[in-house]
Amino acid sequence: MASCTVSILFLLIVAMSAAEPPGCKIRITNRGLEMLKYETQKFVVEELSNITMPEMKGNEGRFEYTINEVKINELNLTYADLAFQPGLGLLFEVQNSSIALSFQRRILYWFFYDTGAINASAEGVNIHTVLHMTKDDLGRLKISNITCDASIGKMKMKFTGTLGRVYDFLATFLTTGMRFLLNQQVDKYVGIDYSLLSDPVVTSRSLDMDFRGMFFELGNENNTLVNYAVNPIVREYDRMVYLGLSEYFFDSGLYSYYKAGIFQMNIANERMPKDLEMLLRTTYFGTIMMMNPALVEYPISLRLELNSAPKTTIKTSGATVAVTAIATVMVLPPGTAPVQLSSMTMEAKFNAKVSMKGKRLAVLADLRRGVSIPLADGLDFVEEVVEYHNGYLIIGANLHFSKGLREMIERKIQTDAENAI
Secondary structure, eight states: OHHHHHHHHHHHHHHHHSOOOOSEEEEEEHHHHHHHHHHHHHHHHHHHHTOOOOOEEEEETTEEEEEEEEEEEEEEOSEEEEEEETTTEEEEEEEEEEEEEEEEEEEEETTEEEEEEEEEEEEEEEEEEEEEEEEOTTSOEEEEEEEEEEEETTEEEEOSSTTHHHHHHHHHHHTTOTTOOSEEEOSSSEEEEOOBSSOOEEOSSEEEEEEOOEEEETTBTTOOOOOOSOOOOOOOOSSSEEEEEEHHHHHHHHHHHHHTTOSEEEEOGGGSOHHHHHHHHHHTHHHHHHHOGGGGGSOEEEEEEESSOOEEEEETTEEEEEEEEEEEEEEOOTTSOOEEEEEEEEEEEEEEOEEEEBTEEEESSOSSSOEEOSOOTTEEEEEEEEEEETTEEEEEEEEEESSOHHHHHHHHHHHHHHHHO
């Protein structure tokens, strides 16, 4: 008996300590990275062409020199690649490329002084950069520059931050989007938490990221649903990006709106459609006459209010939302309290169609308006396909740059500066 009790307690502890399943999962495939590689290559050429290097001074005995105004006049990337590095992150590599540069020299040897410009060129330019991706303590994606080695012929040097803006862009592209805060406000009632639950998983074919994907009421952020939903499983690699959403993603949104008091409606006076008013008067004419015939002249109202949060069910056949509401019909005599004619509990289940427009997730069983998913500003979903599974759905899509890479980065810098104020 004692051993049985211990076993049950052990199973309970294991269940309670199990990892939180993601409400939202994103996979970026090799196809998505290929599109990003082309844009990144153009950006790298522009960045390296505009690099400013500090003045360099040195001496050897009586020989002193100064080099400044170093400019890269031309950079030809013969081979450039951006690929997944399994277990680490991203590999950016440039091989067998050429570079042309110019700089000003000042040379002092004993009493001889020489100044002038130097133009130089080199073949065999190689750059090898590995970016490591992890989750920080706040659930944000952290990208650190593990190695960034560059070589030109026989001359080698170590770079520790020259491509910093490229790293910043890659981090932004892969995390919660340039406009996203960790807890993004969807509207004045509800926010959504897109924090990472674990370190990204990098294979030779894809990058997978698990996000909390939890809505919360802005007026009471601690009142949230516990996630007991299944873990969305992404099996495909054909499209550039895949988005997996569990029932919890939708249920937490519906629950938050319910707690915020959104799911209630009063229809009366000018808001009452004529055909609905006629239906209600016809239905309850007998009741009114039995209660008080004088009430026939007064306005009639309908109040709808959910008495529990709606529940989403996702199956291979599609998605449905079940609701339970209380419908109350009243007569509104002026100057006195409303007179209740009827109050009934109504149960309904309707289909919910999920679609994407740009990077906004729209549901026919609407969460009041479209919800942005964690993707960088300037990137949109196109050619999307929705697949329904038991407990979750998968949206596969290709990506489209709606903004230039430089515009996206400059917008990020501006947003960071505004947030810092």
